[in-house]
Amino acid sequence: MQQVKNDEAFVAFERVQKSYDGETLVVKDLNLTIPKGEFLTLLGPSGSGKTTCLMMLAGFETATHGDIRLDGVSVNNIPPHKRGIGMVFQNYALFPHMTVGENLSFPLEVRKMGKSEREAKVKRALDMVQMGDFAARRPAQMSGGQQQRVALARALVFEPELVLMDEPLGALDKQLRETLQFEITNLAHQLGITVVYVTHDQTEALTMSDRVAVFNDGRIQQLATPDDLYERPQNSFVAQFIGENNTLTGVVQDISDKSCTVRLDSGDVIDAVPVNVSAVGDRTKVSIRPERVEIDKTRLQPGAHTLKAEVLEFIYMGDIFRTRLRVAGMDDFVIKTRNAPDQVRLTPGTKIDIGWLAQDCRALDA
Amino acid sequence: MAEQMMAADGRTLKSSLNRALRRQKLRALLLITPLLLFILITFVVPIGQMLFRSVENQIVGDTIPRTVEALADWDAATDPVPDEDVFRAFAADMMVAVEERVHTRLGSRLNYETAGISSQFRRSGRDVEDMGEDLTAQFTALDPAWADPATWVALMADPDWIADSATAQTEPAFVVADAARDALPRTADIYADFARVTQVANNDSPTEEQPWNVVYIALYQDLIANPAPQIAGAPDGLLGAAGAAAAGFVAPDIRAAFVDSDAGWGSTVTWQTIQTYSPAYTSSYFLNSIDLKQTPDGIEMAPENQQIYVKLFIRTLIMSLTIMVSCILLGYPVAWMLANLPSRQANLMLILVLLPFWTSLLVRTSAWKVLLQQQGVINDLLVWVGLVADESRLTMINNSTGTIIAMTHILLPFMILPLYSVMKTIPPSYLRAAKSLGATNWTAFWRVYFPQSVPGIGAGSILVFILSIGYYITPEIVGGTSGIFISNRIAYHISSSLNWGLAAALGTILLAVVLALYWAYDRIVGIDNVKLGG
Ligand SMILES: Nc1ncnc2c1ncn2[C@@H]1O[C@H](COP(=O)(O)OP(=O)(O)OP(=O)(O)O)[C@@H](O)[C@H]1O
Ligand SMILES: [Mg+2]
Numbered sequence: 001m002q003q004v005k006n007d008e009a010f011v012a013f014e015r016v017q018k019s020y021d022g023e024t025l026v027v028k029d030l031n032l033t034i035p036k037g038e039f040l041t042l043l044g045p046s047g048s049g050k051t052t053c054l055m056m057l058a059g060f061e062t063a064t065h066g067d068i069r070l071d072g073v074s075v076n077n078i079p080p081h082k083r084g085i086g087m088v089f090q091n092y093a094l095f096p097h098m099t100v101g102e103n104l105s106f107p108l109e110v111r112k113m114g115k116s117e118r119e120a121k122v123k124r125a126l127d128m129v130q131m132g133d134f135a136a137r138r139p140a141q142m143s144g145g146q147q148q149r150v151a152l153a154r155a156l157v158f159e160p161e162l163v164l165m166d167e168p169l170g171a172l173d174k175q176l177r178e179t180l181q182f183e184i185t186n187l188a189h190q191l192g193i194t195v196v197y198v199t200h201d202q203t204e205a206l207t208m209s210d211r212v213a214v215f216n217d218g219r220i221q222q223l224a225t226p227d228d229l230y231e232r233p234q235n236s237f238v239a240q241f242i243g244e245n246n247t248l249t250g251v252v253q254d255i256s257d258k259s260c261t262v263r264l265d266s267g268d269v270i271d272a273v274p275v276n277v278s279a280v281g282d283r284t285k286v287s288i289r290p291e292r293v294e295i296d297k298t299r300l301q302p303g304a305h306t307l308k309a310e311v312l313e314f315i316y317m318g319d320i321f322r323t324r325l326r327v328a329g330m331d332d333f334v335i336k337t338r339n340a341p342d343q344v345r346l347t348p349g350t351k352i353d354i355g356w357l358a359q360d361c362r363a364l365d366a
Numbered sequence: 367m368a369e370q371m372m373a374a375d376g377r378t379l380k381s382s383l384n385r386a387l388r389r390q391k392l393r394a395l396l397l398i399t400p401l402l403l404f405i406l407i408t409f410v411v412p413i414g415q416m417l418f419r420s421v422e423n424q425i426v427g428d429t430i431p432r433t434v435e436a437l438a439d440w441d442a443a444t445d446p447v448p449d450e451d452v453f454r455a456f457a458a459d460m461m462v463a464v465e466e467r468v469h470t471r472l473g474s475r476l477n478y479e480t481a482g483i484s485s486q487f488r489r490s491g492r493d494v495e496d497m498g499e500d501l502t503a504q505f506t507a508l509d510p511a512w513a514d515p516a517t518w519v520a521l522m523a524d525p526d527w528i529a530d531s532a533t534a535q536t537e538p539a540f541v542v543a544d545a546a547r548d549a550l551p552r553t554a555d556i557y558a559d560f561a562r563v564t565q566v567a568n569n570d571s572p573t574e575e576q577p578w579n580v581v582y583i584a585l586y587q588d589l590i591a592n593p594a595p596q597i598a599g600a601p602d603g604l605l606g607a608a609g610a611a612a613a614g615f616v617a618p619d620i621r622a623a624f625v626d627s628d629a630g631w632g633s634t635v636t637w638q639t640i641q642t643y644s645p646a647y648t649s650s651y652f653l654n655s656i657d658l659k660q661t662p663d664g665i666e667m668a669p670e671n672q673q674i675y676v677k678l679f680i681r682t683l684i685m686s687l688t689i690m691v692s693c694i695l696l697g698y699p700v701a702w703m704l705a706n707l708p709s710r711q712a713n714l715m716l717i718l719v720l721l722p723f724w725t726s727l728l729v730r731t732s733a734w735k736v737l738l739q740q741q742g743v744i745n746d747l748l749v750w751v752g753l754v755a756d757e758s759r760l761t762m763i764n765n766s767t768g769t770i771i772a773m774t775h776i777l778l779p780f781m782i783l784p785l786y787s788v789m790k791t792i793p794p795s796y797l798r799a800a801k802s803l804g805a806t807n808w809t810a811f812w813r814v815y816f817p818q819s820v821p822g823i824g825a826g827s828i829l830v831f832i833l834s835i836g837y838y839i840t841p842e843i844v845g846g847t848s849g850i851f852i853s854n855r856i857a858y859h860i861s862s863s864l865n866w867g868l869a870a871a872l873g874t875i876l877l878a879v880v881l882a883l884y885w886a887y888d889r890i891v892g893i894d895n896v897k898l899g900g
């Protein structure tokens with residue numbers, strides 16, 4: 001067994017596969033390394049295998065194939081209770097027959113810690129999540145947000161180096177989620193712990209994480225920092241899944257190292273950056289973010305291609321305007337413009353030309 | 367002080383809320399009325415009646431009222447056998463009872479308290495008719511008119527009744543004249559009974575039947591007390607002559623006649639029994655239920671060889687507890703598996719658990735008989751394996767072992783189902799959370815899972831315990847003598863010995879014990895901690 005301590009790979013999944021029924025692979029060839037102190041989020045649609053990965057790491061599911069290493073040690077044969085991993089569950093999983101204080105002292109008791117030390121640690125952990133006054137309450141006597149804070153404190157009280165959280169904020173309302181997102185990231189950085197966080201809320205993933213692993217169909221589609229993920233999606237799934245996105249389909253007409261032109265199915269030709277197209281004639285989906293579409297021709301590079309568009313709908317959203325257009329025969333092309341004093345408000349029926357900087361338009365897989 | 371909340375119309379918020387709720391409550395009540403009535407009629411009333419039987423004892427006073435009255439001054443502890451007056455009263459009572467065929471019932475009732483009385487009543491019931499016939503003969507010898515039913519009617523009947531019966535199609539119920547009651551109180555009293563019995567029980571007319579001998583005895587007593595009774599309209603000279611002659615009659619010796627009929631009447635024990643159990647309400651059934659006995663010297667322990675009930679109650683409790691504990695031990699793992707298996711397999715297993723419910727209780731119990739008997743399957747197997755020698759096959763049936771095994775099997779579903787439905791609601795994430803916090807499998811189970819399943823254990827235990835404490839069929843079939851429950855004894859008293867009072871008292875005590883245990887359980891565990899699901 002490899003005992004070398006490797007800071008670059010505090011947690012490592014190597015060629016991990018998982019099947020529940022022996023017929024379909026829920027996790028297919030997962031390779032992932034997480035350095036110490038990183039906040040990594042697993043993001044993906046429902047059923048993509050996020051929880052399964054977390055459970056394999058925690059020891060509640062065994063990998064059908066491959067190796068999972070924690071701090072350089074293969075954990076495949078270590079039972080869950082010896083892994084020393086903190087966990088926060090979506091339904092909080094606070095023990096209903098114990099008070100908050102007893103819930104928190106449980107992990108310390110099973111570690112045979114002395115009473116006074118236990119009490120000190122419990123108090124410190126509760127204070128950390130601003131729940132110091134609730135030690136005598138039972139879980140049922142608290143709100144969802146308070147319960148989740150306590151669950152967080154319980155996962156941290158025995159000072160694990162790795163904490164797993166499976167949609168911990170899934171059951172809370174938006175405002176509370178935002179507060180807690182902030183608190184969780186703060187705590188994680190303050191304590192220097194490594195966090196693997198599961199969510200299917202992309203905003204949550206983008207705002208909280210150091211890196212995000214986008215899951216789909218049992219594979220990591222892209223593992224990148226939030227801004228990379230948003231600005232430089234590697235495939236059309238990621239582009240679709242993260243943020244709002246306009247997609248046009250066509251065939252590569254001309255390709256060089258840095259740029260390509262794509263003939264859309266409507267016959268129009270546009271400029272794009274080739275991401276995973278390699279040859280003339282490849283079918284592609286080009287992706288362009290709504291806020292990167294220009295309606296002001298003067299700001300485009302000279303000679304850039306433009307497309308004809310007809311305004312279908314104008315929605316005032318406060319900070320931005322959202323305009324739906326018909327472009328290249330499609331009715332769901334959306335652009336977003338900032339609500340600035342000099343910004344034009346397009347009225348439905350207007351015909352305009354739109355364009356973009358070539359680097360904002362990515363030619364992805366079909 | 368907090369100000370009272372006011373609703374818009376100025377009433378307090380509370381009262382307007384109550385008003386709003388009242389209609390709802392009424393409607394809800396209306397919905398359950400049929401069930402309420404059904405329960406009341408088929409459950410509460412019969413049980414109430416049954417409980418009433420455990421203290422009710424009107425049979426003695428109703429059947430032999432004259433005797434009870436005559437015995438009032440008799441002191442059981444010091445006096446010898448009661449005097450002739452008591453026996454004469456008793457003869458009168460017996461005569462009525464025999465004609466109404468209720469004397470054996472009284473005999474059985476008193477037999478519960480003193481063995482042997484029943485046969486005394488039966489034997490003397492046959493003889494009482496002839497007691498005092500010598501006296502009757504002396505009256506008829508004096509004047510043959512005494513043998514004539516018409517003479518008696520003329521003496522006793524109310525004039526209105528005579529007038530009515532002359533015109534009516536069917537004879538109206540006999541009415542004794544007030545004059546007769548004044549002049550010949552005892553005679554009138556027994557004659558009234560005679561007339562009633564003749565009319566009702568024998569479907570005859572007092573105008574055609576010669577009175578019983580005991581009527582003549584009463585007349586004799588009345589005439590001794592008052593030799594010159596005056597009854598207007600009585601046949602001339604009849605009473606006067608009898609009154610004058612009575613003193614010279616050979617007095618009847620009813621006591622001797624009874625003792626002759628059955629020596630038991632000559633024993634004070636018999637009379638003590640009658641006197642002790644003459645009040646309309648008695649605690650004797652309850653005393654008997656706990657092996658006590660009412661005697662003239664107060665309450666005493668029943669004879670050693672008759673002390674069975676306390677032992678039986680204790681055995682019932684201990685065996686019910688044993689069955690309950692066995693059910694927990696066997697049912698818990700099964701319920702756990704049920705709750706944690708994938709639903710397809712869980713459903714299949716649930717059907718297996720419920721399967722016994724679809725088989726007749728009798729069949730299942732008899733099957734245990736086949737399995738457990740000395741030449742049965744299990745013993746054969748043990749002998750074949752060599753665990754038990756052929757000569758020393760285990761006795762597992764017709765004793766408490768058999769009862770415990772068979773009843774554990776039968777009641778197991780009642781433990782598994784509530785356990786299962788409670789466990790079903792415990793999310794697996796609790797166990798995972800516990801393990802992730804560092805608890806071993808056992809600690810996680812014991813500190814996290816088990817406490818949450820306790821309400822299920824509570825519910826199952828109450829069900830199993832209460833069901834088993836009143837169980838009857840299984841112990842009856844497989845229990846032999848050492849494995850039967852108090853309920854078997856109750857059933858015996860209901861259907862065989864017909865001592866319903868004792869059965870009712872035993873049942874009442876059983877009910878009280880169950881309620882007391884329930885109360886204790888509520889105090890210790892808390893009834894809120896019992897869940898049947900959800
Ligand atoms: N215990 C199990 N037995 C069989 N199949 C399972 C089991 N748990 C999960 N699966 C299947 O594995 C796949 C991945 O499930 P997983 O719970 O990992 O998804 P997820 O990404 O966490 O989804 P969600 O966002 O809805 O929580 C799903 O198709 C699911 O049906
Ligand atoms: Mg999940």
